[in-house]
Amino acid sequence: MGEDGAKGWAAWVSSGCPDQISSAPKQPRSAPADPLRASNTAEDPYRKWWYKESSADRTSRLPTRSTDDSTGEEDEEADPYATILFSDNKPLLLSLQSTRAKNVLRLVWLSFLGLHIPGLAASLSDGPQANWDDRWSFTHLISPSYFASIFPRDSQTRITSDSQAGVLIGREKEYSTDFGPVKHWSLGIIGPLENIGKEKCELWTKVEVVDGVDEAFVRRVFEQLRWGAEDVEWDCYALAFEAALSVKK
Amino acid sequence: MLRSKFCHFSAMAGNLPRCRPFSALKLSRSFLSAAQDSLPHWAAHARLERLRERTDDARKVYQTVLTGSPPSPTRAGASQLWWDWAEMEWLFRNPDAALEVVLGSAQIEITASAASGVMVLRAKRNLEETYRRSENLPWKEREAWVKLRGLLELLTSSSAAAALYTFDEYLLADGADFSEGSVAHESLVVASLLMVYHHSTTLRNPTPPALLRERLEKAIEVYPSNSVILGLFLEAEKGRGVWGGVRGLLGESTADGLRKDKDVPRRVAEVWVAGWEKRRWEAEKERTRSGLAAAAENERFVHFCLVFLELHVHLVLFTRTRGSLIIRRMFLEFEIQMGELEKAKKMLYIAIAECPLAKGIYCHPVIVTTYLHSKLA
Numbered sequence: 207m208g209e210d211g212a213k214g215w216a217a218w219v220s221s222g223c224p225d226q227i228s229s230a231p232k233q234p235r236s237a238p239a240d241p242l243r244a245s246n247t248a249e250d251p252y253r254k255w256w257y258k259e260s261s262a263d264r265t266s267r268l269p270t271r272s273t274d275d276s277t278g279e280e281d282e283e284a285d286p287y288a289t290i291l292f293s294d295n296k297p298l299l300l301s302l303q304s305t306r307a308k309n310v311l312r313l314v315w316l317s318f319l320g321l322h323i324p325g326l327a328a329s330l331s332d333g334p335q336a337n338w339d340d341r342w343s344f345t346h347l348i349s350p351s352y353f354a355s356i357f358p359r360d361s362q363t364r365i366t367s368d369s370q371a372g373v374l375i376g377r378e379k380e381y382s383t384d385f386g387p388v389k390h391w392s393l394g395i396i397g398p399l400e401n402i403g404k405e406k407c408e409l410w411t412k413v414e415v416v417d418g419v420d421e422a423f424v425r426r427v428f429e430q431l432r433w434g435a436e437d438v439e440w441d442c443y444a445l446a447f448e449a450a451l452s453v454k455k
Numbered sequence: 456m457l458r459s460k461f462c463h464f465s466a467m468a469g470n471l472p473r474c475r476p477f478s479a480l481k482l483s484r485s486f487l488s489a490a491q492d493s494l495p496h497w498a499a500h501a502r503l504e505r506l507r508e509r510t511d512d513a514r515k516v517y518q519t520v521l522t523g524s525p526p527s528p529t530r531a532g533a534s535q536l537w538w539d540w541a542e543m544e545w546l547f548r549n550p551d552a553a554l555e556v557v558l559g560s561a562q563i564e565i566t567a568s569a570a571s572g573v574m575v576l577r578a579k580r581n582l583e584e585t586y587r588r589s590e591n592l593p594w595k596e597r598e599a600w601v602k603l604r605g606l607l608e609l610l611t612s613s614s615a616a617a618a619l620y621t622f623d624e625y626l627l628a629d630g631a632d633f634s635e636g637s638v639a640h641e642s643l644v645v646a647s648l649l650m651v652y653h654h655s656t657t658l659r660n661p662t663p664p665a666l667l668r669e670r671l672e673k674a675i676e677v678y679p680s681n682s683v684i685l686g687l688f689l690e691a692e693k694g695r696g697v698w699g700g701v702r703g704l705l706g707e708s709t710a711d712g713l714r715k716d717k718d719v720p721r722r723v724a725e726v727w728v729a730g731w732e733k734r735r736w737e738a739e740k741e742r743t744r745s746g747l748a749a750a751a752e753n754e755r756f757v758h759f760c761l762v763f764l765e766l767h768v769h770l771v772l773f774t775r776t777r778g779s780l781i782i783r784r785m786f787l788e789f790e791i792q793m794g795e796l797e798k799a800k801k802m803l804y805i806a807i808a809e810c811p812l813a814k815g816i817y818c819h820p821v822i823v824t825t826y827l828h829s830k831l832a
Contacts (some may be wrong), residue, residue: 240670263814304458316830324682329638341780341813347723348784356723358730380733381693385686388727390720392681394595395642402649403685408506435489438532440498449506
């Protein structure tokens with residue numbers, strides 16, 4: 207899913223299960239802009255390596271093929287663990303028949319790609335006690351863009367009042383926006399394109415989408431997993447993604 | 456049926472001023488070209504125009520789809536379109552236009568210059584009747600009729616309390632429609648609170664602050680992780696002069712002698728809340744630290760709730776945030792931001808012990824450089 211030219215298993219089976227599939231030439235992976243990278247380009251090679259690894263984790267979603275030509279690439283690109291064998295995946299495969307299950311799978315896939323869908327994890331089980339693994343659904347909370355929005359940027363002092371000619375005068379209280387970066391509600395309460403009235407509480411902000419997500423890959427996922435012209439819910443997510451990319455800031 | 460309307464919009468698109476291309480609108484038009492009768496797609500298109508702050512274009516979409524030959528109220532997407540239009544007019548300070556739209560959704564046309572009392576009464580009855588007849592529609596569509604009913608009450612009486620009582624008729628009614636704890640109930644609670652918030656804060660109508668505050672205190676008890684309710688709570692606490700309400704939010708509270716659990720998004724949101732009032736971040740750092748520590752070390756509680764009802768014994772385990780990679784990583788980042796690097800190092804080792812396979816922890820540059828320095832020393 208998401209690979210350029212992917213047609214799905216049904217197309218492969220109906221074309222006679224060929225061993226070799228001619229695929230589109232592999233596009234070089236472009237590292238997305240990382241706001242923290244610019245400030246850490248310097249000397250420490252370990253930090254540079256860590257930023258490179260963590261951005262690759264967020265954006266390089268597809269495994270390599272065993273037929274990929276690795277000549278001419280840098281040594282660090284030839285990672286043997288980047289190829290996943292079918293025998294590793296086979297025990298994990300399951301057949302999803304119901305519409306709801308298929309819909310959940312593609313929404314979970316969006317979550318993995320970095321597009322958080324509030325309430326998705328909780329909607330999959332009857333009670334909060336069954337939801338023990340938050341890694342796949344809340345990993346966006348520990349991305350660099352979220353840290354930048356959660357922690358205040360400027361240093362803040364505790365001084366809350368000044369003294370003028372012996373009179374204590376309290377400083378004016380200043381508040382940031384009421385609706386913070388963390389968005390969490392039960393699934394479907396706020397739709398992908400709904401705002402909190404005039405307050406900009408978009409489902410996905412430009413910073414999250416541009417910095418943490420491979421745009422072209424996500425577009426292909428939206429296109430390939432669409433179920434036809436009446437697939438409103440999926441289309442609304444696709445429109446929300448495009449809107450997040452093209453909003454002026 | 457909507458084909459001619461779509462052609463009209465395609466022509467309009469060609470006349471748009473040259474500006475930065477909005478690829479979402481282009482995509483929306485491609486969806487509409489294949490599904491011209493799909494009301495939810497039209498609703499999405501209008502919302503995109505609203506996101507671009509082009510209310511005139513959004514209004515044209517609503518007028519084209521809803522007036523002339525209005526769709527049947529029980530058709531999928533109709534209620535959402537009516538609500539979106541009414542809400543837009545209301546929020547952009549056109550209460551007369553909003554009232555006209557709400558009456559239109561109830562199939563009442565204003566014939567005189569203003570709506571009469573009889574028209575309003577008939578509209579209320581029609582909206583309630585439409586809600587009852589829409590049993591087969593999803594809860595989100597039915598909710599739009601309730602919101603329209605609430606907005607009608609607000610526009611005609613200018614009383615937020617009256618609007619809230621309207622919502623209460625549905626929230627407190629017996630039956631499975633909006634049972635407490637369900638998604639539909641949570642959604643309607645959020646909708647009612649947002650209506651009062653917009654009436655008082657966005658549109659600056661005089662409203663007793665206690666009205667919203669009391670509702671929010673109850674709502675946040677029932678739905679502690681809902682970030683919209685949390686945001687509204689902060690707004691209600693603004694300028695109270697005391698930090699008490701927000702401090703209570705951030706602290707550990709109990710119910711029936713047992714500590715109440717908070718999940719991961721709520722814990723992370725609390726870290727942000729500590730810095731919500733500028734200049735308070737430093738003052739609240741200990742409270743933030745203790746909140747994260749409570750989340751990280753949430754012991755395994757075994758609660759025996761003896762329910763003497765048909766002699767059933769109910770056993771509940773609470774381990775919501777223990778062993779959470781997200782909490783550990785957030786705690787680590789918090790200590791680094793505070794400059795407490797020794798504590799950050801200890802936190803890192805504990806995090807590795809608890810989440811050994813988490814790459815975000817063991818590849819952290821602090822541990823890599825610390826490990827290397829200790830080897831070279």
